[in-house]
Amino acid sequence: MSSGAHHHEVDNSLAGKVRHNTQLNAQRCYQCGKCSAGCPLAADMDYPPSMILRMLQTGDPVFEEKILxxxxxxxxxxxxxxxxxxxxxxxxxxxxxxLRQESIRRKMVNPKAKNIVSFHKSFLDSIKYTGRLFEFGLVVDYKMRSWKMFQDITLMPGMISRGKLHFIPERIKGIKNVSNIFTKVSKEDKK
Amino acid sequence: MKIGLYPGCSLNGSARDYNESVFALAKAFDIEFEQVPDWNCCGATAAHNMNKELSLSLPARILALAEKHGLADVVVPCAACYSRLAVTQHELLHDPVLRNRVSEIIGMEFKGTTNIMNVIQFVDKFIVDKLEGKITKKFNYNVACYYGCLMVRPAKILKYDRPEDPQSMDVVMRKIGANSLDWGYKVECCGAGLSVSKTDMVSKLSGKIIEDATYRGAEAIIVACPMCHSNLDMRRGDINNYWKNKFTIPVIYLTQAIGLAVGLTEKEVGFKRHFVAVNLPEKKDEPVVDKKVKEKPKEVTSA
Structure with missing residues (x-):
């Protein structure tokens, strides 16, 4: 289905969905491995970036699930x-x-990544309710979600004495406008 | 002279030192900022990881407000906000369907006319030409200019400096008397948004940056991004634990270094808010790297 532009049938592979939603073609990758060589966290990943690309190219549902x-x-x-x-x-x-958004939609988020997702959710909630990031609120909210109560607690006194932590959120005037943005944005991918 | 400013959330909180130095520097050069009225958060990493339309709509609201307010130039000192704003403007200008959709979401017209400037561009345009007569105390130290990711990448969109070995900050630092060093981690990532959720990764990546700068003989790392600063400065305790080392090199914002050179005090540029103390010795001579400190000790290897 690499000539998808001229066809009208739907390519249901993950690579097809990537292409439909981002206009990016995974088949262009010829596996030189430069991405994996330069990626600062490739060694900590379960699959380096070039391997994600290779798995996408196969169109095999088994590999697609591994990616997500x-x-x-x-x-x-x-x-x-x-x-x-x-x-x-x-x-x-x-x-x-x-791929991250699709992984959430299909409820396939890697258990090791739950904290990262919790952090993003706490971050976005802070913006939704005040319009701006409320750093103290973010950390408290994240701790409630992730049960990491004591992490970073040692940084707090230093931040307070340096005037770097505010305890009262700033709420912008156009907060309705911002919370409307959160309601209106599409959570689905393009059909 | 009045120019638009989008401070972003960090500068309002944990990067207060950066904010103070930006304002103090502007004041020293008779520049007045006008903040984008009622600005919101740009959405940062969280928005583009979680929802594409959200990641474009939040910055679009900021830019639409700037347009409505007639702010032609908008300075964005935070490199992460700068990247989000610049990428949004680029994407919306190149896709009319998306632009209409986002305009509808934010309930405001978006034209894409704002000149979005990072802090180095701001310094280049409004400060560099006036520097010469104003330098009262040369910043004569060996420095490693650290650009990180978002100031130079994606280069195709930002079209700013060389993506692999940028020079713009180095040029400014040399102008105020510093010896800017050639080093290996100019554009490597500090760990950025994983600071809270994966602190060990940040310790690993930021530690490599600090180690290289230290063993090349730098006396300070110069940054222009609040996320880089908080990872290299506020996270220093975690970094030193992770690397079983005691790195003491200070992390200084570009605006702080210029500020000192034109006679601002350490207090005015916000040094007392740093976690890693800035103890720069008084020097009369030109900065030269001491060959003795250049050798990296054998026992320090990656953890």
Whole structure:
């Protein structure tokens, strides 16, 4: 289905969905491995970025599930080193964004990544309710979600004495406008 | 002179030192900032990891407000916000369907006319030309300029400096008397958004940056991003534990270094808010790397 542009049938493979939603073609990758060589966290991932690409290319549902259940897609920092060095300009960070969202939609989030997802959720909630990031609230909310009560507690006194931690959130005037944004944005992928 | 400013959430909280130095520097050069009125958070990593439309709509609201308010130039000192704003503007300008959709979501028209500037561009445009007569105390130290990810990547969109070996910050630092060093981690990632949720990863990545800067003979790491600063400075305890080392190199914002050179005090540029103390010795000579400190000790290897 690599010539998908001329067909009207739906490519239901994960690579097809990536292509439909991000206009990025996984088949362009010829496995040079530059992305994995430059990725600062490749060694900590279950599959390095080039392997994610290879698994996508196969269109095999077994591999597709491995991708969506991988730790890799959550560990990716979006530092953009891979796309910077990719000779075929395959925009892996944009693909990773799509794969993360698809992994949530299919309830396949890797158990090791639960904290990362909790943190993102706490972060977005803070914006939804005040319009801005309320750092203290974020940390408290994240701790409630992740049960990591004592992590970072030692940083608190230092932050307070340096005037770096506020305890009262700032709420912007246009908060309704911002919370409307959260309601209106689509949570589905393109059909 | 009045220019637009989008401070972003960090500068309002944990990066207060950066904020103070940006404002103090502007004041020293008779520049007045006008904040984007009623600005919201750009959504940062969380938004683009979780929801594409959200990651475009939050920055689009900020840019639409700036347009409505007639702010032609908007300075964005936080590299992460700068990247989100610049990428959003690029994407919406190149996709009219998406632009209409986002305009509908934010309930405001988005034209994409704002000139979005990072802090180095701000310094280049409004400060560099006026530096010469203003330097009262040379910043004569060996420095490692650290750009991180979001100031230079994605280069195709930002079109700013060289993505692998940028020079813009180095040029400014040399202008104020520093010896900017060639080193290996200029554009490597510090761990960024994983600071709270995966602190060990941040310790690992930030530690490598600090180690390389230290053993090349740098006396300070110069940054222009509050996330890089908080990972390299506030997380230093975690980093030193992880690497079983005692790295003491201070992390200084570009605006703080320029501020000192033009006569601002350490207090005015916010040094007392750092976690790693800034103890720069008084020096009269030109900065030269001491060959003795350049050798990396054998026992320090990656953990």
């Amino acid at each position: 259940r991988s730790y890799t897609i959550w560990l990716c920092l979006s530092c953009e080193m891979c796309i910077q060095r990719c000779p075929m300009e395959v925009d892996i960070p944009v693909m990773m964004d799509y």
